[in-house]
Amino acid sequence: MSGTDGLEYTIQLFYVFSLTVGCMLYTIHNTFDDIQNKLVADLGCGCGVLSVGAAVLDAGLCVGFDIDEYALDIFKGNVEDFELSNIDTVQCDVCSIGSSYAKKFDTVIMNPPFGTKHNQGIDMQFLRTAISMASTAVYSLHKTSTRDHIQKKANDWKVKMEVIAELRYDLPASYKFHKKKSVDIQVDFIRFTPT
Amino acid sequence: MKLLTHNMLTSHVKGVIKGYPLIIKATEVKVNELEFNGQFVSRMIPKLEWSALIQAAGWLGQSQDLPSTLIPDYENDEEFLRKVHRILLEVEVIEGCLQCPESGREFPISKGVPNMLLNEDE
Numbered sequence: 413m414s415g416t417d418g419l420e421y422t423i424q425l426f427y428v429f430s431l432t433v434g435c436m437l438y439t440i441h442n443t444f445d446d447i448q449n450k451l452v453a454d455l456g457c458g459c460g461v462l463s464v465g466a467a468v469l470d471a472g473l474c475v476g477f478d479i480d481e482y483a484l485d486i487f488k489g490n491v492e493d494f495e496l497s498n499i500d501t502v503q504c505d506v507c508s509i510g511s512s513y514a515k516k517f518d519t520v521i522m523n524p525p526f527g528t529k530h531n532q533g534i535d536m537q538f539l540r541t542a543i544s545m546a547s548t549a550v551y552s553l554h555k556t557s558t559r560d561h562i563q564k565k566a567n568d569w570k571v572k573m574e575v576i577a578e579l580r581y582d583l584p585a586s587y588k589f590h591k592k593k594s595v596d597i598q599v600d601f602i603r604f605t606p607t
Numbered sequence: 608m609k610l611l612t613h614n615m616l617t618s619h620v621k622g623v624i625k626g627y628p629l630i631i632k633a634t635e636v637k638v639n640e641l642e643f644n645g646q647f648v649s650r651m652i653p654k655l656e657w658s659a660l661i662q663a664a665g666w667l668g669q670s671q672d673l674p675s676t677l678i679p680d681y682e683n684d685e686e687f688l689r690k691v692h693r694i695l696l697e698v699e700v701i702e703g704c705l706q707c708p709e710s711g712r713e714f715p716i717s718k719g720v721p722n723m724l725l726n727e728d729e
Binding site: 422449451472473475479484497498499500501502504505508509510512513516536596 | 617619628640641646692696720724
């Protein structure tokens, strides 16, 4: 597989999750009040599903970060369709931004790449960066199978981890290399806060 | 790219010690209205590198009598907060580039999106 195919595969997974992220945002807003009038970052924003939602829920400003210019182009289209002014975007490699944005954001929201065929461990890199950027909370989605591993890391990084919900998806096979007809994915919606 | 975002961006070119603030060279700038929220602006001000904001405003010809150092008691000065709101959130660079002040490396801004990606050798 070429590098571009790998990226398309990852992007396709994101589309499946777009309905759930709406529910995610609603919880962040209603239960925790971490969106309205807050400075929000969306790491790995892709086409901007989370960012558009955060903007509609009156974030002070939501900044989307992604490496893929095609996804960001679609993002721009979505922003125009919704006529939103409280959104901004940066094209960059989230895994390389280190601590440049240390504590600059109130809230970080994300649906990180899950570390599939080509990028093992990328979700943990995203999480580490997110935690450094957020002064109040990080909201993220991670495979349930990695929950114990993430809890260990959260302890190491001195952050409190709260699994807000467990979500399940049935993903149909869509690529030639998929051996099974469909696959059942279990995902945790997690809130991280500094201790 | 809004100036609130620009205020956080740095250059990570190899060997650069302080790639901040990035010099703005804009060829297209737009001003988009965004509902004023004094509380939000007031909360953002302490997070800003104020002098970098003033420089950025200058590069865009949008200095608008913004003071070079923060005035005390700005939280209660609505006229001041409205000026800050405008420069932070309403002025947007659509086309142009950001230049690293140390290495000179230029990061393009296209359709409002700054591209901070580095090549492998950087």
